[in-house]
Amino acid sequence: MRSLLLASIPALLLCACTSEPGSDGELDTDTSGDTTEADTDESGDGDGDGDGDGDAAEPVPANLPTPTGACPTFETGYIPFAPGSIDQRTVRLWVGDNPQPGGLLVIYWHAYTSAPDEAALTFSVPVIEAITAAGGIVAAPYSADDVGEFPWFVVNGSSRDDDMLLADEIVACAIEQVGVDPRRIHTTGMSAGGLQTVAYSMARSHYIASAASFSGGAFSQLPFEDASNKFAAMIIHGGDSDIFGGTVNFKTLSTAWFNQLSGNGNFAFMCDHGLGHTIPQGYGSSVANFFFAHPFGTEPSPYAEGLPAEFPTDCGS
Template identity: 50%
Template sequence: MKRILAAALISTLSACGGEPGDEWSDTQDSHPEALSGTSASLAQPSPTFIPKPTGPCPEFQEGTLTFRPAGIPARAVRIWMSDAAKTLDGPLVFYWHGTGSQPTEASTGIGTTQINAIKALGGIVAAPAHDPSAGTFPWFYVSSTSRDDDFRVADEVLACAIQKVGINVSRIHSMGMSAGGLNTTQMSYRRSGYIASVATYSGGRVSTIPTQDSSNKFAAMIFHGGASDQVVINFQTVSQNYYNDLKSKTQFAMLCNHGRGHTIPTDARAAVWQFFQAHPFGTVPSPYANGLPSTMPSYCQR
């Protein structure tokens, strides 16, 4: 039933003249009984590293919810969603904020128009609050600790979303700015068992990161602000490192130098949403492999 309603909504959005990339397809029903493995009959591969809840799940609604993964402190997570999530299996987009910021940064990083589009498709945006014990930076791995708390929170959000409302498990994405971009880079490797594609604003790869599922060639859209994009580290350099590493592993990546220093490239938000829609889990080769769409920023290269 959710798939039928999704098709009807897509048709309506197209008829209303949505933004480029608003055409979104429901390729995988996300109810728990469908998560035991990948079916050869599916056109799109399905992730096999899908977590289950380890604590009580809150009832899903728009606002700030509390998640209680086993073994770590409870964590607040800002959720954007609508009643469409009850009838449609939509995407799940994680957003990780920068140092000194808050989960509401997602409204700037993703964009209100894009968040509303995600909500209309039955999707969820989840922006975790940071644990103050992480240290200098808001996320544990960015602060060079070995604690996996942040991604255990993400696992719990994902597992509870599946349990409470259902999502399309082939469309789980991550993005973030600065420390949040670095954390998205970490998540792309450490949760490659379910991440479909990512976007980093002034993120990148500082050191070697273990990969959860090397068979998943997730795609990445990597932004930096040029030579002046420096706060503690040189984000142009670490973004290039991230790009080079993915390319060496035959993964699709775009490198985008917006040239405006350490800022969120708000002109690119629609393109990021389009990129996510074009790159569900297991999309190999990328539809952008032979050339970028004209709707991508002119400063991006593949």
């Protein structure tokens, strides 16, 4: 397993602050069981490539993780996971009443001084209900007891890969127990969780389908585990005032990650909500629709010619 180290991270408070919404996308929050509007084949040909043959093979990640411990029952609540090589960790799960195979999995990493239930604030409860009604799962880990000051090992400058191994176990068990679509493994998080989102995306780029960072980035350029998987990224920051600790500029960190992804040929775009170091309320449905529209190996992006009109106006490719 590859270990990642974010070196020379200053001691700062990566907090979960909130703000009021701007404009937003139109996720279908009807929880009757329909998928979101983005989870459709807009070309109408059965494979999404527009050529009418309906027979294009869908790329699937190779070398997917397999369970290393006993998998828990997937249900809404605070669920213990016990990977074989690390201590047991609790994960906050949101799962539909009747989970069906083929849904997506979203792994959410929370901010410093926060907790896994932050995911419901970032997405909103109706959006999470729409995801689970479509067969999806949202999984938000608790940090390890011995992680250090900040909630994720990489944010503490540690080479321990416990958080990556926990994510592997969540992925493996979700596929085994629920039948989550292995092409639909996505990740997001805020602040310290945004830094962890970036680190996890790069460390597991062989299976990540798409990622969305809120005030994230990286303090140094991280290597792609598999640069050939050009996963898509939605990179959200708070503009020139997205600064914490007086020195750490998340606009700068986000821009650096955008440039690295673009240089590798990944589709990426940035959103500047201009509200500083806060969780911008109202972006959750756009992030969810972005995930639905970008399963593993989606090239070119359906957003390559322009973002959906209902996305926040501060987003642009």
